[in-house]
Amino acid sequence: MLYYLNGIFVGFLILSNILAVKVFSVNEWIMLPGAAILVVVTYPLIDVITEVYGKEASKRTVRAGFITQIFAALFIYIVIALPPAPAFTEQAAFETILGGSVRVIIASLVAYFISVNLDVYIFSKIKERLGAKRLWLRNNASTMVSQLIDTALFVTIAFYGIMPVSVLVSIFIAQYAFKFVASIIATPLVYALVFWARKLDA
DSSP, X not given: OHHHHHHHHHHHHHHHHHHTTOEEESSSSOEEEGGGGGHHHHHHHHHHHHHHHOHHHHHHHHHHXXXXXXXXXXXXXXXXXXXXXXXXXXXXXXHHHHHOOHHHHHHHHHHHHHHHHHHHHHHHHHHHHHTTSOHHHHHHHHHHHHHHHHHHHHHHHHXXXXXXXXXXXXXXXXXXXXXXXXXXHTHHHHHHHHHHHHHHHO
């Protein structure tokens, strides 16, 4: 089961980098990147891996995700640089969707690596102190704190100096509020996946 969870987690990370190009509106004040919807799944997955397989397994998953994102970005840029065939007339659109900016990619990688490692650390520490009970507490506490750091790092590194500070604060509040609520909503999913993983590995 661990292999499936690892594969899904890494796959969603790559997908989030593609979906981040699309920005959608919740209302006239709140706008979010498309990748925000994957928060409902990615952080619960790493918490499930930590819960069932331990901290070291989670760290390996985090490293695998980080390395895969670097290679994905590298190959995307290689393919973008290749001369398009005469029949391929969508080079500009291809670059817009998959290219991104170097700054956004760096922001994504830094925020991911720090926040997910922090998530694993907090989750494990709470489990060490409180034992196997209160999965809901360590899941939500670790995700909410790590997502606070993730959002702050990404918004600052990607957009500071490009957008007014007031806009950055608005983006930060909107994204974190969404992730906060998503963490609570995803709690039953964490319980279901933990039960499923233990049952399949029994």
